[in-house]
Amino acid sequence: MLALTRGDEKSYDLKIIKVPAANLAATVERYNKFVGQNYDADFGQFKKNLTQKIGAGPFYAMPKTYDRHASVGGVRINVDSQVLDRHDQVIPRLYSAGEMIGNLQGWDRDGGCGWTTCVVFGRIAGRKAAAEKTSA
Numbered sequence: 765m766l767a768l769t770r771g772d773e774k775s776y777d778l779k780i781i782k783v784p785a786a787n788l789a790a791t792v793e794r795y796n797k798f799v800g801q802n803y804d805a806d807f808g809q810f811k812k813n814l815t816q817k818i819g820a821g822p823f824y825a826m827p828k829t830y831d832r833h834a835s836v837g838g839v840r841i842n843v844d845s846q847v848l849d850r851h852d853q854v855i856p857r858l859y860s861a862g863e864m865i866g867n868l869q870g871w872d873r874d875g876g877c878g879w880t881t882c883v884v885f886g887r888i889a890g891r892k893a894a895a896e897k898t899s900a
Contacts, residue, residue: 770822781825792818838866845889857896859889 796818798804802811839860840848847858862882 770824781827838864840866841885843888844892845885846892857893859893861885861889 794806795804798806798809799814799817802814803809804814840852841860842848842854845859845861845865846854847860849855862879862885865881865885
């Protein structure tokens, strides 16, 4: 099970991702230097991709392991993350998020985009499911 952790804003203490705090602090400092120079020497990025410095925390992190790149199929959902049947009718008490939903980027996607659907629709699904009344 993946867990989200909140790190100490002063020490960058995010043990859950197994990155030493000193390394994370150095990376943030290096990135902020690149923002000030309008050029990221590590990745060859110019000002348009360096919009703002990383400020004080708190910071959040979660471990991630590779599982697959993407799913271009998946179930259909509505804006409330409710799964729809083949007639576009809501299947009661069934929610979905992340790579399980029908691919929102079409038949091709950029790597990392699946996290957005996971976090956004996961939050919606969690709130909607928690708000439902349970039957006795």
